[in-house]
Amino acid sequence: MEPKMITYQPQYKQRFIDLNTAWLEEYFFVEQHDKDVFENIEKVILEPGGEIFFCLLDDEVVGTVAMQKVNDSVIEMAKLAVDKKHQGKKLGNLLVDACIDFTKSHNYKTLMLVSSTKLDTALNLYRKYGFTETPLAETDYHRADIQMELNL
Secondary structure, three states: OOOEEEEOOHHHHHHHHHHHHHHHHHHOOOOHHHHHHHHOHHHHHHOOOOEEEEEEEOOEEEEEEEEEEOOOOEEEEEEEEEOHHHOOOOHHHHHHHHHHHHHHHOOOOEEEEEEOOOOHHHHHHHHHOOOEEEOOOOOOOOOOOEEEEEEO
16 A cells, blocks of 8 residues: 555554654664653644654554754754654655655745764765755754754
């Protein structure tokens, strides 16, 4: 079955948390700021004008990503996660495509992200889309040591 992209639906909130917790615990640890976001998804991500996308395969959520408004011209791509058993199927590309489309359709000029240089696969994906490294701004995440932007 073909992957399907959908926007946030409350019944998938726990899956968003679970997918992100899995990669965080594999490579780092769940930080307090992660917990704060997970406990307040609607308030932190959605109400200010962001979005969460889910990638479904056979009605199962296998990937997710959040878009968080930074200001009127910048939006942040955050919490991109793909279920380990579905990695390598180009689902990350579909999630990034959804973020780029959202950025353009909402007239943001810049799509930015913070990440870690430990996450080679993710960084390669971002570079493939034309993201370039920029100076790291102040961030709430201890694991973040790289910031990237895509100007649209």
